Amino acid sequence: xxxxxxxxxxxxxxxxxxxxxxxxxxxxxxxxxxxxxxxxxxxxxxxxxxxxxxxxxxxxxxxxxxxxxxxxxxxxxxxxxxxxxxxxxxxxx
Amino acid sequence: xxxxxxxxxxxxxxxxxxxxxxxxxxxxxxxxxxxxxxxxxxxxxxxxxxxxxxxxxxxxxxxxxxxxxxxxxxxxxxxxxxxxxxxxxxxxxxxxxxxxxxxxxxxxxxxxxxxxxxxxxxxxxxxxxxxxxxxxxxxxxxxxxxxxxxxxxxxxxxxxxxx
Numbered sequence: 001x002x003x004x005x006x007x008x009x010x011x012x013x014x015x016x017x018x019x020x021x022x023x024x025x026x027x028x029x030x031x032x033x034x035x036x037x038x039x040x041x042x043x044x045x046x047x048x049x050x051x052x053x054x055x056x057x058x059x060x061x062x063x064x065x066x067x068x069x070x071x072x073x074x075x076x077x078x079x080x081x082x083x084x085x086x087x088x089x090x091x092x093x
Numbered sequence: 094x095x096x097x098x099x100x101x102x103x104x105x106x107x108x109x110x111x112x113x114x115x116x117x118x119x120x121x122x123x124x125x126x127x128x129x130x131x132x133x134x135x136x137x138x139x140x141x142x143x144x145x146x147x148x149x150x151x152x153x154x155x156x157x158x159x160x161x162x163x164x165x166x167x168x169x170x171x172x173x174x175x176x177x178x179x180x181x182x183x184x185x186x187x188x189x190x191x192x193x194x195x196x197x198x199x200x201x202x203x204x205x206x207x208x209x210x211x212x213x214x215x216x217x218x219x220x221x222x223x224x225x226x227x228x229x230x231x232x233x234x235x236x237x238x239x240x241x242x243x244x245x246x247x248x249x250x251x252x253x254x255x256x
Contacts, residue, residue: 030213031205033231035238036198043191079142080157084164086198088140 020093022075024068027088028059040085041067044078097190097237099244104190104237106175107182115229117176119200120169126203134203165199168192190241197234201227 026037034056041052045068058065067089068078075091082089096112098105108116126132129139143149171192175185185193208223210216216224 029202030210030215031202031227032198033235033238035235035242036194039238039241076142076153079153080160083138083140083142084161085195086138086202090140090142090144092144 021069022072023066023092024070024075024078024082025064025090025092026055026059026067026082027090028063029088032087034060037087040082040087044081044085095236096233097240099240100184103184103186104240104244105182106179106185106190106193108176108179110180112233113176113180116233117173119196120173123165123169123196123200123203132207133209134207137202137206138199168195168199172196187241187244190237190244194234194237194241197230197237201230201234204230 026041037056037059038049038052041047041055042049045052047055055065055067067082069075070078072091079089079091094107094109096106096108098107126135126138129136139154141147141150142153171185171189175183175189175193205216205227208219208227210219210227216227219227
């Protein structure tokens, strides 16, 4: 199906990009146990069992999931705590 | 014998002589990890934090290295201390039990990486002895996770709460 609509100009205002929060991403790996990942996400971020399980399954099925977001310093501290628990975490905008 | 049992003060850890023989090797094994550039086990515990900016990632690891060193050293000390008295049964505080869990996981990750496990399915390609070692550690880790979840459910629920 084709629809006609006005061409939207891409947003180029760099202030918008600067204001974006940093994403804390956990990546799938073949060694970490599913229940352990759920436990870590609950322990570190206070997620409910349902939310931690949803995130763990997203990591497992899609290869990655954003588990938290915020200012850069907070994201770097989150990454530290995740690495401390053996999860592979990265930070991105 | 149940190795990890939730009790009001933490986790009761009771290990057989065979468990102790195997688990006592973990701190020494982790002490053999070399540099991330040369040792896949160390590299797995030193994964990049900024995928699109290697310099920023290296800088993050440089800044956090002391934190990691202190944290991992403290975990391994707690691990060794718990194992010293786990033959007769000892109650680990929640913080100590979590340290135990982190060391078990750290050892599994490093060992699997050294054995070449990088993707789903690689485990099945290992020889039976290596698979057995990883399965054993996974089993112990799973039992400890279940005990920690049980501790949370049984002993940390506010009895005055309606939920």
